[in-house]
Amino acid sequence: MNSVFQVEDFSLSYGEKEVLHHISLSIAEHAVTAFIGPSGCGKSSLLRAFNRLNDLIPNAKESGKILYHDQPIQSTNPLELRSQVGMLFQAPSPFPMSIYENVAYGPRCAGKKRGKELDQLVQESLTEAALWDEVKDRLKKSGLALSGGQQQRLCLARALAMKPEVLLMDEPTSALDPLATEKIEELILALKEHYTIVIVTHNMEQAARISDFTAFLYLGELAEFDTTEKLFKEPSNPKTEAYLSGRFG
C-alpha cells in the first residue's frame, strides 16, 4: 500500500517541554489510521503536525521529518498543504454565516469563485457529507442554527469543498450524541474510498470499528503501531494491552 505521509524520527516541543519523542510511522493511502492513547499523550499534537497547525503556537519547535508524498512538509507552503490536508475539530465550529457561505469559504479563499461552479461544488460537498437533503431548502440560513451533529457534518462538507487528499479528524465525535456519532462513523467508512483519513479518538471501540491501522501513543512516544486487528487482538507491547483492557487511561 502507498503511504501518503512518512513520519521519520519526529519530535515536537512546546518551549522547554518535549511532547513528542522520536516518532516514526507512515500513513497509508485510502485507509483510516487511528491515534489512541491516554489524555496528554501527544496524539492531537502529532495530528496537528500533518497540516502544520503547530506553526500557530509561538514556541513550538520540531525536529525530524514528515514527508508528504516524499516532500518534507516543513518546506511546503502551509496554505497549499492545508488545502490538500483538511481538518475536522473536536467541537463543531461552523463560521457565523449561512450554510452555503460556510461551505464556499475555502474555495472562495483559494480564488475559485465562479457562480454556477461554486453552487455545484457546494452541493457536491454537502451531499458527500450526507447533509444535502437536510439543508437544501435553507442554504441561506445560519450554519449555527443546525444541531451539533449537523454542524459537524457541515464542517466536514466545508473541508471536502477544498477537494483534499487527506482528512485529519481530532476527536470528531466526542461532542456528539450516539446517533450523530454513528452517522459520522458511517461517513468515515464511506469517505475512505476516496480520502486518506487520520483520526484521533478517545474511544477505543470507535478505533476498533472504523480504523485499518492504529497507533497507540503513550507519554509522547509511539508505544505500538500496527493494523487495527493485530493491535487490538494481540498487542505486542504490554502497555498497549494494559491500556486496552482498561487498567489505565
Place this chain on the structure above:
Amino acid sequence: MGKNKLALHPLKKREIKDVARKGITYISALLTLLLLTLIFVHIAQGGGSLLSAELLTSDYASLTYTYESSAVSSYYAAPSASDIAFSSAWGVGLKDETSLTGESVVSLVYLAPSSPMGKLSSEVKVGAYFTKAFFQDEAGNNVIALAKDGAKGVIETFEKGKTLTSFSITTKGGGIRASLLSTLLVIAISLLLSLPLGIGSAIYFSYFANKKNPLVRLLEKMIAVTAGIPSIVFGLIGVAVFIPFSSLFTGVNTGSLLSGCFTLVIILLPSIVKSAEEALDEVPKDYRTAALALGSSERQALHKIILPSALPGLLSASVLAAGRIIGESAALVFAIGNVISDTVSLSGKNATLAVEIWSLLAGENPNYRLASAIALIILIVISLLSLAAKILTTVFLKKRGHV
C-alpha cells in the same frame, strides 16, 4: 431517625444574607434608573419647549440694524388677526414672544404693504424683533419706543408719533445650526481618523502580539492608563501640539475644528483600542484555527471571518466613541475655542454643542433653558447614532445569513 430531622424553619441566616444582597442590588439599580429618568425629565422640561426645527436650522448671530428716516404717519387698515397689538398710524403689528434662546422679545408679526417701516430695508420684515424707534409727536417733542415696554406699550408710543426719525430692528438669531453641523463634522473626522488606527492596533494586540513579551505588556498597560487621563489634560496637549500641527493644513494659527479633531483622536484612541480588543477577543479562537486549517491566509481569516464576527462589538465601540465626542467640552474649549459663529469650516473655530452649553452657562447671564434644549439635542443625536448602529448590525447579520 430523629437525628436527621430536617429544619422546618424556612429561612436560615445565610439565606437572609442572600436576600439582603439581592435587595441592595435591586435598590441601587432602581436608584440609578430613577436618577437617569429625573435628569431626562429635568432637561426635557427646561429645554423641550425651545426645541423646534427653527432652532436647529437658523443662525446664532443676531444683528441689530438702525435706519434713519423722515416718514410721516398715515392710516392703515388693521389685519384680521386680533391677538396682536396694531398701530393704524404706521401699519405695524407687534406681539410679545419668546426668542429661540428663551428671552422675551417684541416680534414684528404684521407689516402693511405700504407701511413706511417696510420701505426702510429688506431686513425689516415679519419675524424680526423690534428694538427701538424714535419719533416726533405733533408738538415736535421726541418720543421713544423701546422693546422692554412690551408690544402694547410700544404701539401706544407709535400712535403718538407723527414723524419717524430712527427705527432699529434685530434679526432673530439664537439658532444652533452651525454648532450642530460642527459637532457632526467633528464626529465624522475624528472617527474617520481614530477608528482605523484604534481597530488596527486592537487587531495587533488581539491576534499578532505575543502577550508574554514584556514590551507588549508595557504598551497595553500604558494604553489602559492613558484611557484614564482626564480630557482637559489632552486639551493642553491640543494647544501645545495640535494647534501648531493643524495650522500646517489650515494656515490658521488659532484653534480650529481640525485641531479639535486631532485632540479628540488622541483622547479616543486608548478607549477604542481597549473596546475593540474586547470585541475581537470575544470571537471564538476556533474560527481562526478552522479558517487557517482550510488553507486560507491570516489576512483572509481576519477579513472574512474575524472582523465580521466582531462587527457588532466594533460598532458599539464606535458609538461609544461618538458619544464621547459629542459630550467632550473641556478639551475642546482649549483646542477649538468657545466662539459661536455661523460659518462651519475645518479651519474655523466653531463651538460644538457641548462647548456651546458650557459657554451658555459660563456667561454673566446663564441661559439655562437653551442649555437644556441643546442637552436634549445631544441626547437625541446619541440615541439616533446607537439606533443606526443597531440597524446596521442587524442588516449586516441578515445579509450574511446569521441571524
